[in-house]
Amino acid sequence: MANYAVTDNGIVINIIVADSLEVAEEVTGKTCVEYTDENPIGINWIWSESANKYVDPTPAPEPTPEP
Numbered sequence: 001m002a003n004y005a006v007t008d009n010g011i012v013i014n015i016i017v018a019d020s021l022e023v024a025e026e027v028t029g030k031t032c033v034e035y036t037d038e039n040p041i042g043i044n045w046i047w048s049e050s051a052n053k054y055v056d057p058t059p060a061p062e063p064t065p066e067p
Helices: 021-028
Strands: 002-008 011-018 031-035 046-048 053-055
Touching (some): 011 031
Antiparallel strands (some): 002 011
């Protein structure tokens, strides 16, 4: 069994566990991407052509200025 991100138009809409990529895509009817701890993917992550991977859309917090 492996973990798969279910995608729609380059956005991760769900995470499932399946026996194979083929099974994941057959069950969901969507494009799926396997993920691991080395290749993390989360709900609402977006495909980045420039990075060639899914990226977290949450902006990084701005640094707090020092007094």
